[in-house]
Amino acid sequence: MRQKRSDMLDLQQLHYFVAVAETQSIARASERLHISQSPLSRQVIALEERLGLALFARSGKRLKLTQAGQRFLEECRLLLSASARLESRVREEAAGRAGSVAIGHVESALHAGVLRKALRALRRQSPATEVQLQAARSAAQFEALRDGRIDIGFTHRAPPASDDALASRRVAREPYLLALPADHALATGRRAGAKALDGAPFVFLPRQATPEGRAQMLEASRRAGFTPAIRHEAAEPSTVLELVACGLGLAIVQSGLKRLAPSGVAWAELPRGFALELEVHAVTRRVPGALAERLLASLPAV
Secondary structure, three states, X not given: OOOOOOOOOOHHHHHHHHHHHHHOOHHHHHHHHOOOHHHHHHHHHHHHHHHOOOOEEEEOOEEEEOHHHHHHHHHHHHHHHHHHHHHHHHHHHHOOOOOEEEEEEOHHHHHOOHHHHHHHHHHHHOOOOEEEEEEXXXXXXXXXXXXXXXXXXXXXXOOOOOOOOEEEEEEEEEEEEEEEEOOOOOOOOOOOOHHHHOXXXXXXXXXXOOHHHHHXXXXXXXXXXXXXXXXXXXXXXXXXXXXXXXXXXXXXXXXXXXXXXXXXXXXXXXXXXXXXXXXXXXXEEOOOOHHHHHHHHOOOOO
């Protein structure tokens, strides 16, 4: 047969071919497909011409697959099945019920519970969704959102008001607490005074880890009337608390870390003039994808 040039196979022709192959009859296949016999027969012949292969051995009205036709049938079934799955997946993704979502986050978003709440809601509503988590600073998340590398970010601050590409919502806020060794003189359960904290040894996260957050915390301390003497640094909040438990200093930490504290850590409220709160903002592109929108829906603004 003369081979016909074509860019790609027609899925509808493959569907017709499978029906004819399975019934071994144009008449029965036409009944299954609810089309007339003549156009169905023409489609099968056109497919054979396109491939340059005889898919059927014809004997009167009976059709029998050739060896090449049998192999082609097996491949067609796989292809049509994959096509159906792809179509279903695309529809699910468009409806926000499946697909993948890339989420950026600062570590404090984990401890504040906001990310846990959003992911649990997503798992209930879209259990087939693949989740990719990426820890990053706020500024890096803004850039990743603009570049399309993440779909939603949980940051310490909102993006600049001049950034028309991004939209945000504050989804969590919580106070900072004073963590101190359990045998410390200030471990009385009462609010700590600024005078007692001025010059006291503190454990902080490294400046390079959270330069902006550290500067804000020191400024809030100064405004409240005390200056922490930073004696030790630790890369992780959990390590900060371990050093506090060892008696190496005090620490200012988000209240969400209280549940992770080791034994030997006591808690007190910071002086009344300490006005800083931890904030978490959910940031998306101006027009978010379906899954990012679904995550946002589970997190009311605060």
